[in-house]
Amino acid sequence: MDTAHQLSIVYRYIEQLVPYARNARTHSDEQIAQLAASLREFGWTNPVLLDGDSGIIAGHGRVLAARKLGMHQIPTIDLAHLSEAQRRAYVLADNKLAERAGWDAELLELEVADLSGMGFELGVLGFTTNELASLLGTAEEPALSAAVNEERFLVLVDCGSEHEQAKLFGEMTERKYVCKLMS
Missing domain, CATH: 3.90.1530.10 (Conserved hypothetical protein from pyrococcus furiosus pfu- 392566-001, ParB domain)
Structure with missing residues (x-):
């Protein structure tokens, strides 16, 4: 150069x-x-x-x-x-x-599944919840990572749209809550 x-x-x-x-x-x-x-x-x-x-x-x-x-x-x-x-x-x-870039569908599915199995927060990848569910072959939530000796509570929020869901997800993660997206 x-x-x-x-x-x-x-x-x-x-x-x-x-x-x-x-x-x-x-x-x-x-x-x-x-x-x-x-x-x-x-x-x-x-x-x-x-x-x-x-x-x-x-x-x-x-x-x-x-x-x-x-x-x-x-x-x-x-x-x-x-x-x-x-x-x-x-x-x-x-x-x-x-x-203009594409995806190798098989490798993408494998990589997302491996990350999910590692307990990684898939929401930061930029895919919609529907895309993640499709890649994982399930409409269920990706596996939650297990925390040792930690008390946990689950709150389920039903949003009217994917936009509302993304906004709420952003607000909650900014407040340091561990959030998982579901569709």
């Missing part, structure tokens, strides 16, 4: 970042809640891409999720070497190219 274009991760204050006004990608409240859950579970794994002047090229949803979690600094990478046309095109390409 040309040394003039080597990438460096720099932590910046969220307040300094400027969303791209013509970003055609939208983010629902449900998706922001899912991104926030992912950030809580995995931490930052994908820095926000900037234009060299604090303008966001890619990572608008992650920034919204970080704000929701009350984060003040986030990792960023400057792509100041891109031309204006390249930056604007990358805003679109970054999102569209990710959509």
Whole structure:
């Protein structure tokens, strides 16, 4: 790689970042809640891409999720070497190219089943409850991880829509409740 274009991760204050006004990608409240859950579970794994002047090229949803979690600094990478046309095109390409990927159905089912068997919280994967039930071959809740010497109580909440369910799930996980999604 040309040394003039080597990438460096720099932590910046969220307040300094400027969303791209013509970003055609939208983010629902449900998706922001899912991104926030992912950030809580995995931490930052994908820095926000900037234009060299604090303008966001890619990572608008992650920034919204970080704000929701009350984060003040986030990792960023400057792509100041891109031309204006390249930056604007990358805003679109970054999102569209990710959509075009597919899944190996057998490996996906195996991986989700293994994670469920390990007691991992499948809700942070981004799949709907119906998709998870289909992947697991059951409409039942994935197995709960066993806690030793811990008193547990189960509360079942019937939501009117998947959107309401995602919103409530996000609120409860933010309050540090262990939640499982059911369909």
